[in-house]
Amino acid sequence: KIEKMKNVHMGSVSTLLLVLAISISLSTSSRLKRDVDGFCRGKADHSINADPTSCYHYIYCTGGYQFRAICQAGLVFNPIINSCDYGECNTAQAPESTNEVYEDNGHREKNREEKRSTANLHVAPTEYVAPTEYVAPTEYVAPVTQYREPSTESFDDYCKFRSDGTHHDPYDCHNYIYCANGVPYKQKCPGSLVYNHDLGGCDFGSCPQNAQGYVPKKAREENNHVVPTNYVETTVEETYQATHSSSDNDDMKSKIEEMLPSVMNKAMESLITKMDDEKTASRSVGNSNRPFKKVQRFLVARPMAKKLSQCAHVLCNASTVLMDYFKLDKVTALNIFSDIHSPIPASSHLLKPDDAYPDPDPNTCPWPRYDCGTGLELYRSYTGACNNIYNPLWGRSFTPLKRYIAPDYADGIELLRQAKHGGSLPSARLVSSVIHEDGQPADHIHTLMVMQWGQFLDHDLSHTAVAKISKDGSVDETMDIECGDDGCDDSIKECVPIKIPAGDKDFGPKKCLEFVRSQEVPNSKCTIGPREQVNQITSYIDASNVYGSSEEEAKVLRDLISRNGRLNVTDHPNSRSLKYLLPQTDEEKECEEEGQGFKCFMAGDVRVNEHSGLTAMHTIWLRQHNRISEALYKLNPHWSSDKVYQEARKIVGAMMQHITYKEWLPVVLGKHEMRKYSLELLKSGYSHYDSRVNPSVTNEFATAAMRFGHSMIFKKISAGEADKDLSELFFRPRNIYNKADGGVDGFIQGLCDQNMEKQDRFLTKQVTKHLFAEHPPHGLGTDLASLNIQRGREHGLPGYNAWRQFCGLPYAYSFEQLRDTIKDEEVVRKLSQVYKHVDDIDLFPGGMAETPANGAMVGPVFSCILAKQFSDLKRGDRFWYENSGPQAFSTAQLDAIRKVRLSKVICENGDNINTIQPYTMEVPFREAYPTNDHGTASRYNLDYNQFNTLWQKNYNIRESQRFTSQNLQVKGRQHLRHHHINLSFTI
Secondary structure, three states: OOOOEOOOOOOOHHHHHHHHHHHHHOOOOOOEEEOOOOOOOOOOOOEEEEOOOOOOEEEEEEOOEEEEEEOOOOOEEEOOOOEEEOOEEOOOOOOOOOEEEEOOOOOEEEEOOOOOHHHHHOOOOOOEEOOOOOOOOOOOOOOOOOOOOOOOOOOOOOOOOOOOEEEEOOOOOOEEEEEEOOEEEEEEOOOOOEEEOOOOEEEOEEOOOOOOOOEEOOOOOOOOOOOOOOOHHHHHHHHHHHHOOHHHHHHHHHHHHHHHHHHHHHHHHHHHHHHHHHHHHHOOOOOOOOHHHHHHHHOOOOHHHHHHHHHHHHHHHHHHHHHHHHOOOHHHHHHHHOOOOOOOOOOOOEEOOOOOOOOOOOOOOOOOEEOOOOOOOOOOOOOOOOOOOOOOOOOOOOEEOEOOOOOOOOOOOOOOOOOOOOOOOOOHHHHHHHHOOOOOOEEEEEEOHHHHHHHHHHHHHOOOOEOEEEEOOEEEEEEEOOOOOOOOOOOOOOEOOEEOOOOOOOOOOOOEEOOEOEOEEOOOOOOOOOOEEEEOOOOOOOOHHHHOOOHHHHHHHEOOOOOOOOEOOEOOOOOOOOOOEOOEEOOOOHHHHOOOOOOEEOOOOHHHHOEHHHHHHHHHHHHHHHHHHHHHHHHOOOOOHHHHHHHHHHHHHHHHHHHHHHHHHHHHHHHHHHHHOOOOOOOOOOEOOOOOOOOOOEHHHHHOHHHHHHHHOOOEEEEOOEEEEHHHOEOOOHHHHOHHHOHHHHHHHHHHHOEEEOOOOOOOHHHHOOEOOOOOOOOOOEOHHHHHHHHHHHOOOOOHHHHHHHOOOOOOOOHHHHHHOOOOHHHHHHHHHHOOOHHHOOHHHHHHHOOOOOOOOOOHHHHHHHHHHHHHHHHOOOOOOOEOOOOOOOHHHHHHHOOOOHHHHHHHHOOOOOEEOOOOOEOOOOOOEEOOOHHHHHHHOOOHHHHHHHHHHHHHHHHOOOOOHHHHHHHHHHHHHHOOOHHHOOO
């Protein structure tokens, strides 16, 4: 008799992945068949065996049946450890994604799905080839769950009236029961996964207290770490379950679904009314001297963002109507809405990874389907699409920001967050003036480069969009929103002015700071529910700030005439001895409007002109790409321009990843958090991609935590021989063109030499009073801290106390209980003066007020959000530079990249930088090394010999067979010797 109950032993993380693959594979349709070919004869029940026809597959033998399954994306079956593993295969047979259903009588019915392009991940195999360096994972011990016999149905009879396939265990949702020909087999989900009825397999979620059934997890993508038991989302669900029965839930859901079509029609009418109102408002726009205008240029909304907002408006409007009609509270609405399918049809468009979005219809979900096809084995798409083959939209430009916690809007849908006991929160300007007053405590260890690299990196990760209005009723042409001459007009829905308290010492008689909301977008499923915001660029660390986040942007930036894959440049207008600058643009007028007569620059990110230090950093990396591409072309003149460009782009992206995790993150988070979240880089070998991790940037990261660097800014910035007020550097390219005003070298050296302000709650008045002033440095501008606080509220970010819980800290019932993270008694007192309740504290001021811990610059909550985000970015990126796979660098090349430092990049790309410290983010208390001191600097060289080998091999396999590998190697060595002097510089 077949053994009925057998626990699956999982001795490694690899085996956990295999069991997860089994449980999810079983969810589609049964692929169980009788062992007619005798493959499983003599093999133990529940044994896992290599498939002799494809190493992408394995065969599961049980009870005289065999089950053929495919490994998870990026894995192949390793017969050595008898499970799916990271490695490669040595033949070119693509795996089929075929579901075959076999009947008991032996007749076979085939239900073939369209072949999915998982084969694009690697060259498909029939024999397993182990990775070059395999590090065995730590042993995993599965938790033991006691099975209780059902009282109303014996275990033997469980499958008697059930179809073959997976079914829930009625007594433990951490288990599932597999029925095969009427015989039950009990299996345990891997790790802490639970069985999901809807999915038909194990999934991330939680069980109710009686352990029966499945409670869906709203943010399944953040499965990277164990969520604290007092996680806020669980509390919301338990609250709902305690006050509402399942029958109440089903009844209300049915009523809403019945009413939804008519509500959607009304919502469409409201969109038409909104467009008419915008048409009227656009005729009164014309005040060009508003400080907020430059905020709108900094967070400029692309045309696609406005088009996406139309569908979002309809869904949000329908959600609000339903909540009002049925008198639903926020918690109830959140739970019911999440279970209702989208009321609008899915997109019919099937796109290639770099295809532009089609113009969306407000009545249709705008998120397209993707044919990930071939061509993404070696290089990323520009848009970020298809990085994850199974979830092509993860990390793509123009997709919603992810959330770790459900939003907290006043009405549950879109109104700004309210105070705990109702009413408005204190003015964001009041909070700024009390908590973020001016202070100049210097950090005696770190330089201003910490701030500058953080901003440069942030512009590679996220770019939200300030809402616009349609010009003349057309979404093809848009205009900035103006909230009246005084900034106080809220007649346009998107205007939510920041009130200035009476007696404000800085802004005097002014009543308001102008503020416009971010552009809304539909959520990833186009369901009714809370408002979401868009990320207009890719979420990955992929150097999109250099190359752009679309193929169209990349083509504009690229020199399409040259053979060596270069980017466009502007010859320096003032001196032939100075290196070229970024390309110019005629589309951005802010620089010329400053009366300087200089054109704005153009780069992969539109914020390049915000201030001169940022522009200088963009210039360094433009030059870095061109240096690499020129060197590659000299070594490989047979390469196409496109191949040279893509290889240089790949290296630049790898360098940015390495510098971020090697030099910048350890300074920000400290060694403790780096180890806790596995953020430390490998010293040798490869890391592994986890296709289950969603790397998309989160709302709380982009809107609050990543803005911690605002406190590091000094009032004056060193620029060559002179110090300049920060407010004099905004949208003033003259400082880059003219060496006397600083030039590229002046600003870069200033960033490396100047101490930053200590990371704390203090912000200089250059950004809280004079930001984007009309006549800097003395004119009134706007307040960056107020903008940050108001932005968090209008994005629905939960308060600081909720984030304490999310990060595993105890809930603070009083202001005094904040002393575990905010140790300064004076700061706690100030918070209690501004806010009425501890739950009212906004995330930005709360996080900035924290006391740094464990050698970090930031406190526990910001550290938690930052570390979790950077863990997602590292683990969920298929093209992460340390990963194995078809796109991988060789071990020798990885070792070369691991030597790269930001200081060396700056040395090689400055105009004439003579000395620089090895670690640019630390004050040069150590002796700086001169750029021509090859004995010191050569430690950070990148060996072109190592890179030449792989590229020659790739050329032979993928581009042409005209040359043999031997010929190419000889030519490569000859080229290297011939150009030895030119190629002795480092990347």
